[in-house]
Amino acid sequence: MTSKEALSIDLLYSLNEAAIISKTDLNDVITFVNEEFCRTSGYCEDDLIGKTHAFVNSHTHPTEFFQDLWSTITQNQSWHGEICNRAKTGETYWIKTSIFPIEDQTTGLVASYICVGFDITEKVKREQQLQSQKMQYDLVTESTDGFWHLDEAGNFVDVSECYCHLSGYSESELLLLTPSDVEAEGHKGDLTYQLSTLDKSVDSKVFESMHQRKDGTHWFVEILISYYPKHKNFYVFLRDISKRKSNEREQAALQQQLNHLQKLESIGRLTAGIAHDFNNILASILGYNELNKFAAEDLTESKLKGDILHNSSQVDIAGSRAADLIKKMLTYCRQGEDKQSETTLDLSDVLNKILIMLQEIIPATISIEVDLLENTRVTIDETDLYQIIVNLFVNARDALDKTKGTIKLNIYLVDFSLHVCSACREKISGKFVEIKISDSGSGIDSSKLTHIFDPFFTTKDVGKGTGLGLSVVSGIIHNANGHVVVDSEIGRGTTFKLFFPR
Numbered sequence: 255m256t257s258k259e260a261l262s263i264d265l266l267y268s269l270n271e272a273a274i275i276s277k278t279d280l281n282d283v284i285t286f287v288n289e290e291f292c293r294t295s296g297y298c299e300d301d302l303i304g305k306t307h308a309f310v311n312s313h314t315h316p317t318e319f320f321q322d323l324w325s326t327i328t329q330n331q332s333w334h335g336e337i338c339n340r341a342k343t344g345e346t347y348w349i350k351t352s353i354f355p356i357e358d359q360t361t362g363l364v365a366s367y368i369c370v371g372f373d374i375t376e377k378v379k380r381e382q383q384l385q386s387q388k389m390q391y392d393l394v395t396e397s398t399d400g401f402w403h404l405d406e407a408g409n410f411v412d413v414s415e416c417y418c419h420l421s422g423y424s425e426s427e428l429l430l431l432t433p434s435d436v437e438a439e440g441h442k443g444d445l446t447y448q449l450s451t452l453d454k455s456v457d458s459k460v461f462e463s464m465h466q467r468k469d470g471t472h473w474f475v476e477i478l479i480s481y482y483p484k485h486k487n488f489y490v491f492l493r494d495i496s497k498r499k500s501n502e503r504e505q506a507a508l509q510q511q512l513n514h515l516q517k518l519e520s521i522g523r524l525t526a527g528i529a530h531d532f533n534n535i536l537a538s539i540l541g542y543n544e545l546n547k548f549a550a551e552d553l554t555e556s557k558l559k560g561d562i563l564h565n566s567s568q569v570d571i572a573g574s575r576a577a578d579l580i581k582k583m584l585t586y587c588r589q590g591e592d593k594q595s596e597t598t599l600d601l602s603d604v605l606n607k608i609l610i611m612l613q614e615i616i617p618a619t620i621s622i623e624v625d626l627l628e629n630t631r632v633t634i635d636e637t638d639l640y641q642i643i644v645n646l647f648v649n650a651r652d653a654l655d656k657t658k659g660t661i662k663l664n665i666y667l668v669d670f671s672l673h674v675c676s677a678c679r680e681k682i683s684g685k686f687v688e689i690k691i692s693d694s695g696s697g698i699d700s701s702k703l704t705h706i707f708d709p710f711f712t713t714k715d716v717g718k719g720t721g722l723g724l725s726v727v728s729g730i731i732h733n734a735n736g737h738v739v740v741d742s743e744i745g746r747g748t749t750f751k752l753f754f755p756r
C-alpha cells in the first residue's frame with residue numbers, strides 16, 4: 255500500500271467516526287448508513303436500509319427546498335445545506351449536509367449519492383432562542399411604553415426609543431445620565447429605593463413617580479421593575495400616566511365641589527328649620543313683652559313702672575336684632591327660590607342710587623372712590639344687587655380703621671381665559687361684566703379665605719356678625735349666573751370681583 259493510499263484510508267476512518275454518512279441510489283433509496291447516522295436518528299441499520307430519506311423527514315422545510323436539492327444533484331452537482339430531520343424519539347435534529355453525486359467506475363455515469371453531515375442541533379437551537387429573545391426585546395423596546403435596561407447597580411444599559419420620545423432626551427444623552435437625573439425634584443431616588451427594596455425572588459413590582467423632561471416639564475410615570483437573576487439585570491417599563499392623573503385630580507375636585515354643595519344644602523335645611531321655630535318663639539316673647547308694657551302702664555309706683563318699661567324696651571331692641579338675624583337666615587335659605595323679579599339693570603344707574611343709601615352706613619372718614627363704566631347691563635333683581643353691595647361695603651367698613659381708609663367701586667368689561675370661582679370652585683372663562691369692590695383694610699388670612707363663603711363663618715365678636723353675609727352674597731351672584739373671585743392679603747386689603755354674564 256502506498257503512503258497516499260494509507261492516508262486515504264485514515265481519512266475515511268476519521269470521517270466515518272465524526273460525520274453522519276449515508277449512501278442512496280438515484281431514487282434516494284438508502285443502501286448504506288454509518289453508526290453515527292443510526293446514533294443520531296435513533297434508528298438501527300435495518301430500519302433504514304431500503305427506505306428513502308423521507309423516512310426521517312421532519313416536514314420543517316417547504317417543498318421548494320427539496321426541489322432545489324434534487325435539481326442540483328440530478329445535474330451532477332454537489333448540494334450543501336442545513337436539513338432538519340425527525341429522530342425515532344419524535345424530536346427534530348439539524349444536520350449540516352453535503353450531498354455528492356458518485357460516478358460508476360466502469361460506466362462513468364452517476365449511479366449513487368453520498369450524503370455527509372454534521373449534527374448542528376445545539377447551534378440551531380441557540381440561534382432560534384436568541385432570535386426569539388431578540389424579537390421579544392424588540393417588541394418591548396418598540397412598544398408605546400418606555401423601557402430601560404439597567405445593570406445590577408441601576409445604571410442604564412439601554413433605553414428604548416419610546417422613552418426618548420416621552421422624555422425629550424436622545425438615546426446618547428440618556429446613556430450619559432443616571433435614572434435619578436430624569437426624576438423630578440421631590441422624587442429623586444425613587445427608583446434607587448425601589449430597586450434596593452425589591453424582593454428579587456418575587457421578581458417585579460409597580461410604583462408611581464414623577465419624571466422631568468429635557469425641557470423641564472414634569473410627567474407622571476407608572477413604573478414596573480423586574481429583576482432577571484440569570485443576567486443580574488433590571489428591566490424597567492415606564493408608562494406615561496399624566497392624563498390619568500389629571501382626570502383623577504379633576505374627579506377629586508368635582509367630588510369636593512359636590513361634598514361642599516351637599517354640606518351647604520344640609521346647612522340650608524337646618525337653618526330654615528331653626529329660623530322657622532325661632533321666629534315663632536320670638537313672636538311669643540315679643541307678644542308677652544307688649545303685654546308687660548300694657549300692664550306696666552297701669553302701675554302707680556313710678557320707679558317700678560319706669561324699670562319695667564326700660565327693661566321691656568331692652569327686650570324690644572334685642573328682639574329686633576333677633577328678628578334681623580332670622581330675616582338673614584331666611585334670605586340665605588330661600589336663595590334660588592324666586593327669580594321672577596330679575597330684570598336687566600343699567601348697572602351704573604342702580605349703583606349710584608345704592609351709593610347714596612350707603613352714606614348712612616359708611617362713616618364720612620372713610621373715602622369712597624367710584625369709577626363706573628356707563629351703559630353696562632346685568633340681569634339681576636335690584637334689591638338683590640343692593641343686598642350684595644351693602645354686605646360687601648359693610649364688610650369692607652369693618653375691615654378698615656374707623657378713622658381712615660378707602661373703599662373703591664368699579665365696573666369693567668372683561669374677557670379672560672381662566673379664573674376659579676372662590677365660592678363654588680368652578681373654572682370660569684369668557685366675557686363678563688365685572689363689579690370690583692376693594693378696600694385697604696386688614697385683609698384676610700389665607701387659611702380663612704377658603705371659609706369666608708361658608709354659612710355662619712365669622713371672625714366678628716358675638717352679636718356683631720352672623721357669618722351669613724357672604725353666603726347670601728354668593729347665593730345671589732350664582733342665582734344670576736355669576737361668580738365671585740376674592741384676592742386678599744393680610745395688611746394690604748381685600749378685593750371682591752363679581753362677574754356677571756354680559
Ligand SMILES: Nc1ncnc2c1ncn2[C@@H]1O[C@H](COP(=O)(O)OP(=O)(O)OP(=O)(O)O)[C@@H](O)[C@H]1O
Nearest residue numbers: 649650653706712713714719720721722723724748
Ligand atoms: N373686606 C373684608 N376684609 C376683611 N375680612 C373680610 C372682608 N369681608 C369678609 N371678611 C371676613 O369674612 C368673614 C365672613 O363675612 P360675612 O360677611 O359672611 O360674615 P360677617 O361679616 O362676619 O357677618 P354678617 O355679614 O352676617 O354680619 C368675616 O367675619 C370676615 O372675617
Ligand SMILES: [Mg+2]
Nearest residue numbers: 645649723724
Ligand atoms: Mg358681613
